Amino acid sequence: MYRILKLYAKPYDKRFPVVCLDEKSKQILADSRKPIPMKPGSPEKYDYEYVRRGTCNIFAAVEPKAGKHHVQVTDHRKREDFAKFMRWLILTRYKSAKKVNVVLDNLNTHFEKSFEETFSPAIVEKIMNKTTFVYTPKHASWLNMAEIEINMMSRECLSRNIGSKKEIVSETSAWCNQNNLDKRKIHWSFTKYKADKKLSKHYVS
Numbered sequence: 001m002y003r004i005l006k007l008y009a010k011p012y013d014k015r016f017p018v019v020c021l022d023e024k025s026k027q028i029l030a031d032s033r034k035p036i037p038m039k040p041g042s043p044e045k046y047d048y049e050y051v052r053r054g055t056c057n058i059f060a061a062v063e064p065k066a067g068k069h070h071v072q073v074t075d076h077r078k079r080e081d082f083a084k085f086m087r088w089l090i091l092t093r094y095k096s097a098k099k100v101n102v103v104l105d106n107l108n109t110h111f112e113k114s115f116e117e118t119f120s121p122a123i124v125e126k127i128m129n130k131t132t133f134v135y136t137p138k139h140a141s142w143l144n145m146a147e148i149e150i151n152m153m154s155r156e157c158l159s160r161n162i163g164s165k166k167e168i169v170s171e172t173s174a175w176c177n178q179n180n181l182d183k184r185k186i187h188w189s190f191t192k193y194k195a196d197k198k199l200s201k202h203y204v205s
Contacts, residue, residue: 004134004143005192007101012065017094020103021061022146023077024154028053030163046161056165058172059085061102062149067183068093069149071176073169079114086115087123090130103134105141145186 007018030053035046057077061070070093074081086102094100104110110133115124136143157175162168 001137001140001143001195002192004103004136005190005195007103007134008064008145008188009191014066014096015098016101017063017066017068017097018101018103019061019063019089019094020144020146020149021059021089022104022141022144022150023082023107024058024060024150025055025077026058026158026162026168027055028163028165028168029161031161051163053163056168057081058150058153058168060146060149060153061089062146062186064145064186064188067180067185069176069179069184071153071172073165073172075165077109079109080118082109083114083118086131087119087127090127094130097130099132100130101132101134103136103144103146105136105144106138110135145188148186 010018030051031046033047033049035044038044057074059070059072059074059077059082062068070089072085072088074085090100112124112128115127119127141147153172153175157171158168162171
């Protein structure tokens with residue numbers, strides 16, 4: 001926990017960005033009946049029944065102090081999917097950075113093995129040389145600001161039935177692009193001092 005809080009407290013440095021990453025599963029649900037659009041004096045009306053059309057996965061990464069947002073929709077969240085998202089993120093979106101500090105949880109796909117199973121040794125080395133993984137402690141994924149990012153995306157963009165992966169891609173891309181235009185940042189206020197004050201009674205000496 002201290003390692004993450006210390007990282008969050010550092011001044012912004014574009015050479016060593018702090019990027020928080022997480023993923024979310026999204027059900028693809030189509031309306032069983034066409035909704036009736038709203039009109040003056042009458043809200044939109046829609047049926048509570050829906051048609052299941054599978055699921056997809058949404059990778060979300062945010063650089064809180066720079067207001068940079070990155071989203072990618074995939075069919076699955078297997079090791080290969082994580083590896084390809086990370087390659088795009090590190091070698092394309094952050095190609096000018098010296099080292100990217102990536103905050104993430106301990107999901108079994110979030111390790112170097114995913115790259116080794118997907119890419120050549122040269123690509124694996126290139127990614128790992130530019131990346132430092134900073135893992136949240138078990139049962140403390142709330143320390144990852146990507147959870148804030150995903151909660152906001154869920155509330156503002158995905159909190160309704162969406163009937164196709166194509167539409168989910170379109171909606172999340174539009175949401176992400178607008179956040180980047182606005183340079184929407186996350187202001188983290190939970191410090192080491194606050195952690196000690198609130199949690200020290202649970203620490204093991």
